[in-house]
Amino acid sequence: MNALIKNTVICLPQNQDTKRILYVSQGNDLIVSIPMRGRRCSPGISSHCEWSSMLENGDLEIINDPTLDLPFSHALTDGMISRKEKAWTTIEPLVKDIPAIFESRYRNNKISIRAVETNCHVDSIRDWLCEYWQMGCTPSALFGKRNNCGAPGKIKPSRAKTLITPEGDTTVEVKRGAPRSKTPGIGMNISEEHRNIIRVATNLFYKKNKKATLKLAYLKMIHHYYRDKITIDSKGKISITHPDEIPTYQQFIYWYKKQNEEYDVVIARKGRTYFEKTLRPLLGNSTFESIGPGYRYQIDATIADVYLVSRIDRNTIVGRPVFYVVIDVWSRLIVGLYIGLEQASWATAMMAIHNVTLNKVEFCRQFDIEIDPDEWPNTPLASVLLGDRGELLSKQADRLAEVLDVENTPPYRADWKGIVERQFRLLPAKFAADVKGYVEKDFVQRTGPDYRLDASLTLHEFTKIAIHCILEHNTTPINGYPLENSMVAQEIPAIPSHLWKWGSRNRMGALVRHSENKLIFALLPTAEVSVTANGISFLGRNYYSAEVHQRNWFTKARGKGRFKVTISYHPHNLNNIYLHDPAYRDNFTVCTLISTNTSDLCLYVEEVLANAAKARKTNTKMAYDVLGRQLTHQKAIEDIARTANDEKTEIGEPTQSKKDRISNIRSYRLIEKAINRITNYRTGFGIPMPKSAYTRQTAVEPQLVDRYARVPIFADNED
Incomplete structure (x- = not known):
């Protein structure tokens, strides 16, 4: 195939001179070309045979076109459009007179005649012809070289x-600049x-x-x-x-x-840790880290904001419990929990992990809660367990690492396991209004109420409330969950229990990643989109580019709010979008879709819009069913809280003073903890404890032991 064809750009390596081929004769004996650089350049005639020989010998190279002709309508000013229309109207008859127009004497004669006909200067017509030939022989070359105007980004010298x-x-x-109109002076x-x-x-x-x-x-x-x-x-x-x-x-x-740069200022003033937690770009999703349900779990613990009482004597305050939650990253299903009076440690974390493997129907039945298997599916241990630098960094965790991969977040980076961290804010909101003894923000204020004295729930009752909250979570749609297109097609709602069930059948294989395909730039439709902390948002999907990341646009969007930019896109393939450079209309930045799901690739615009509408419709269909389940669990929470309050009221006012009740919380907690350890073993919460531990836990003040003398569990310790 002949490489020397019209519009080819060639380069002479000796002097780096570049030329564009304007015409090749029918007999392939002559080539007409024009220099790419320079003003009012004239076409020259060369031998086709000579250039072919030079190309074979390496004395001539074919290079990519350095000019990019993509006339975006939004980037054109009225002056540019007017200039192009006038120039094209003037030179159109001349450029179509091929090949005669390439002969200099004939061309000069035609230019003079055309100047008289159109009342234009001869030099203007020569300039327009040169621009037309140098910029690719298209009318859009006549918009003018505005990229060289204004020296954007350069400091203007003083005059x-x-x-x-x-x-x-x-x-x-x-x-420099406009003169002052209000402030005195120059x-x-x-x-x-x-x-x-x-x-x-x-x-x-x-x-x-x-x-x-x-x-x-x-x-x-x-x-x-x-x-x-x-x-x-x-x-x-x-x-x-x-x-x-x-x-x-x-x-x-x-x-x-x-x-x-805002990036440097924030790090200098508040440190890198603050930047990473607060202003770093949110370009990923934890769901993308997991290939399916049961692959990656996150575990964390917190001290619940509620004070509990002893199950033996409700006037005895035993303190705040430790609340462990284990959640599946892919489906958001809470797969395990542990609530106890022990401090967060490897032992308590092991109880939460052990709870993951229990039969959830049997486990809930121990707390007088009847559920269907679909409400809380039975779950295995995960392949990867992500925790913080605490329990899972201990020596005991080495044994667990032999079964599954144990990962730990860096120091002060709780946002790396944000899915489980978020639950500690959402779960208490479900019961805070109905539970006595819940600690509010005004607890530390002077003259504020002492919520410890209002406590009425036992550890067993609080666990029942937590189970109802978890059941509600597992059967409630998740806002913002990235549903796959195949899920939408099968009308799978973004409910953790449904996602687990669907993923168990369809997403248990290895995650397949496809390499990006090279795209050919062409004239594409444009749209205004928003730059957000999650990426460049277009049609509800987020896109990313390393070059845009280096400009700190995502950081700016998170700190100061989203802002608009212009992009081009292919209506039949939304894998990539093309961000327009705000300074140069001919420059692009290719932005790639942030997704690891193959079903999100190669979609039409209509498909994306239809899938989004169908996803919203699917969740709306189950609105009343979800509302009914929420009301059921809410009523159960109210009943538990009301029963606890009634039982405390029946006992009557405590005979001890407020000071005595509060000052002995630590001792009461030790006794209650010993009772709960044995109860946990019987209910399937934990593992057995040595008898020697009972003796140590009951070594408290004699008057406190007397109050618990009627409890059978301590009679068993004596032998």
Whole structure:
């Protein structure tokens, strides 16, 4: 195949001269070309045979077209459109007169005639012809080379002018920008010296002082670096003597933003840990880390914000329980829990992990809760268990690592296991309004109520409430869950129990990743989209580019709110979108879809919109069923709380003083803990404890032991 065809761009390696082929004769004996650089260049004629030989010998190279002709309508001004229409109307008859127009004498004659006909200057027609040929022989080349205008991003040099005065000629610097209309004086240009002062002042007075504001940094800059422009009288009052030689606050802010990235400022003022937790781009989803249900679990513990009482004597406050939750990353199903009075440790974490493997129907039945197997499916141990740098970093965890992969988050990075962390905020909200003894935010305030005295729930009752909350979670739709297209097609709602059941049948294999295909740039439809902390959002899907990440756009969107940008997209393939460069209309940045699901790839725009509408409709269908289940669990919570309150009321007011009840909480907790350990073993919560532990736990004050003397469990300890 002949490589030397029309519109091919060639380069001579000796002098790096580039030319565009405009015409190849029918006999393949002559080639007409024009230099790519230069103004008012004329076409030249060369031998086809000579160029072919040079191409074979390496003296001639074919290169990619350095010009990119993509006339986006949104980037064209009225002046550009008017120029293109006028230029094309003028030169259209000339460029179609091929090959005669390439002969110089004939071309000059035709240009002169056309100049008279259109009332245009001859040089303008020559310029338009040169642009047309150099830029790819398309009418869109006549929009004009506006990319070279304005020098975007470059510092504009100052200009000087000469003033003629009676004392002589004086050269002064011209103030850039519009003249002042309100503030007195002329103002000053910010030179390199002033820019250095602003940079040093922001580093010294703003970045290194977390409490400082930019206004304070500006005032300190004037006081330290512009002392000769101010005066201080005997009373300490400061006056500005040379206002036109001091940067204004607006100039200070402008150059502060010009010289500093928000990323660097936040890290300098608040540290990298704060940035990673608060402002880092949210470009991923925990669901993408798991190939299916049962692959990756997250585990964490917290101290519940509720005080409990002893099951033997409800007037005895035993403290706040430790609440463990184990959750499946892929389906969001809570697969295990543990609630006890022991502190968070490897032993309590092991109880929560053990609870994962229990038969949930039998487990709930021990708490007088009847459920269907689909409400809380039985689950195996996961392949990967993610925890924090606590229980799973102990030596005992080495044994667990022989069965599954144990992962730990970095220090102070709870956001790495955000799925389970979020549950500690959502689950208490389901019972906080109905439970006595729940700790509010005003607990530490002076004159605030003491919620410990209102406690009425036992550990067993609180566990029942927690089970109802978990059952509600497992059967309630999840907002924002990334449903796969196959799920939407099968009308699978974003409910953890449904997702687990569906995933157990369809997502137990290895995760397949497809490499990205190379795309050919073409004229594509455009759209305005939003840059968010999760990526570039288009049609409810997020896209990412390393180049955009380097510009800190996602950080800016998270810190200051989303903003609009313009993209191009292929209506029949939304794997990639093409972000327009705000400074140069001919530049692109390819952004890739953030998804590991193969069903999300190669979709039409209509398919994406239809899937989104169908997903919303599927969740809406079950709205009343979900509402009924929520009401059922809520009623159960209310009944448990009411029964606990009634039982406490029947006992009557405690004979002890408030001080005695509160001061002995630790001792009561030890006794209650010993009872609960044996009860947990019988109910399937935990593992047996040595008898020696009972003796240690009951070694408390004699008057406290007397109160529990009627409990059979302690009679068994004596033998």
